[in-house]
Amino acid sequence: MALQRTEKRGMEGGGASYGPYFDPDYDSLIERIHPPRVCVDNETCEDCTLVKVDSANRHGILLDMVQVLSELDLVISKSYISSDGGWLMDVFHVTDHLGRKLAEPTLIRYIQKSLVVERSGAGPGEVRTCLGKLVGPGHRLASEHTALELTAADRPGLLSEISAVVTALACYVVAVHVWTHKQRAACIAYVADRSTGRAITDAARLAHIQDQVDSVVWAHQGPCERRWVRVFGPFPGRVHTERRLHQLMREDRDYEAGPPPPPAEADQFAAANIEVRRNGWLPSSSMGMETRVSIDSWMERGYSVVNVRSRDRPKLLFDTVCTLTDMQYLVFHAAVSSHGPLALQGLRLDLCTRNRPGLLSDVTRVLRENGLSLTRAECATRGETAVGTFYVTDAYGGGVDPERMVAVRREIGGSVSLEIKENPGWPPIKKSKDPSPKRRNRSLEEDRPKVSLGSLLWSRIERLSSNFGSIRS
Structure with missing residues (x-):
């Protein structure tokens, strides 16, 4: 995951900091000229739905995307995030908690309308998730109570x-x-x-x-x-309720309890993914995995690279993006892949x-x-x-x-x-024939370079925050 830190300019501590002026309405104007394009693809993959988003880039837009998918009780098994200049392209591999693709038209329509700027002001309607929760404008209580x-x-x-x-x-x-x-x-x-x-x-x-x-x-x-x-x-x-809970936990400094996680090496991701695949999605292989986090500087690009390995759980990507966004970091590039069941x-x-x-x-x-x-x-x-x-x-x-x-x-x-x-693990066990050895080996090789994104711990990031590169002006 490649990150850069955003810089706030203005009057702080009685001193003046000067920089170029940007019209505050500029970002919203760009979004209206080039609104996000959302494609919900059920044809490419047999076992999941692809949600593809092309959009003008702005601070917090990745969090908005992941937040919509998370509040619909969808599981993100893989994600590819890339931004170049003022544009971003994101792909999310999602299913519901029962391991099913997204087939309900109202659910697909809700995703598309939630991620697209509505010029008419008409937002998405109400929809029920696979866990029975109602989501929609009438169930957003934060601004009304x-x-x-x-x-x-x-x-x-x-x-x-x-x-x-x-x-x-x-x-x-x-x-x-x-x-x-x-x-x-x-x-x-x-x-x-x-x-x-x-x-x-x-x-x-x-x-x-x-x-x-x-x-x-x-x-x-x-x-x-x-x-x-x-x-x-x-x-x-x-602020959105679950994001506000993140902020409350951060302000409470809950991350100070316990030691920081050990560093993660790049080759550990491939090894962990291959081991879990060989074990046939056994819960013990996931439950026994310890969290590892490492932060490296990529000086040539002005990025910092965060590697995380952890057992998976619901809304893990949302939690991680919340953490980085509230710490004023931008995710420029990321590869996310989860193998094995969710933690109970x-x-x-x-x-x-x-x-x-x-x-x-x-x-x-x-x-x-x-x-x-x-x-x-x-x-x-x-x-x-x-x-x-x-x-x-x-x-x-x-x-x-x-x-x-x-x-x-x-x-x-x-x-x-x-x-x-019983709160079941994910993904559910599917009845299918074992692939041939040649196909299994090819699948393992394909999984080797992909990163398994885990729980990004506040303690590790804050203690090493000096390692993050700043945006060059």
Whole structure:
């Protein structure tokens, strides 16, 4: 992956920095003259769909592309990214989580409209992903509701206590997203007034909610543990929720926990890919892989080259591009290839029931009382229906006892539809004949130069940020 760092010019620290003037409307004008061309190709490859994008280049456009594919619950198995001057060409190999090509016309149309500048202002319609999630303009809550954001030490029952406080303050949770990483937790909850169903805008009430939530979080914090709690009223242009979670984790400096990953050598990528292919997509081959990151300077081009090897997982490319974009780096060229199954994230619970005050508090309380920990959660309301997905482990991050899940189902019970699923690895096992030795060897040789993009760790990049080359003026 070849990177360059963007430079911000202007008045900083009381000193003047001079540079050429660029009209702020220039980039949007170029996009309207040369709008992105999006091609969804189902003919070239037998086992995946190719999404090809040609577009005028701008900072953040790669993140926009990957964000659209990620929020549709699509898996990117390979990607080729290249930009030359003011133009870029990207190719993504994608399937859904069941390993199927993209055949639904509404899904293809959504991708095309989301990636193309709409001159008429009409955006894409609503679409349902393979995991049952609704995506579309009506389900973007960031700019319409009151947002509660927090980072704190991860512990069992944190989400349960927060939702209980929100309920006690005559509010209800419209949607919530929770991430955990290295004993730290980040949460974004969109809340509304219980009596009116509208966003809360009164400054005094917002401050009261913030104080009450902060008190609950503080009550269980250690003497040196950090926390951050803020409540914001609705405003347009709020950052995409999952990208905002990345920013919260970065500001919380979750990457400081644990040692940096060991360096990755170029030949390790080919060796890792070939070994996984020989093992026939065995989960153990992926789960045992450790993360390796290395950063090298390409002085002749003014680039820095980042090599990453890691076990794969959902939205890995999105996470990596988020990291680089927020650190003000541009990806000029990249080759991404994943082999083997995705890392498991815990037992998955899908919930669907009639919405009512205190529902989230009750469900998370049952999980807490049964000794379960959340690794990730996404919940939302659709009219009078509440839906949610919870990834759970035991208190030590291990598997969940089936008898404990029986108790959870019994306690939640009632009119609640609770589906318990093993979170399967990806790609799914396909029934096909083994290729001939000659064809298998040729396939392995083709895979040799391709890079397997893994989890780009903040610690490694920040400690070596001085190695990155700057854009030459």
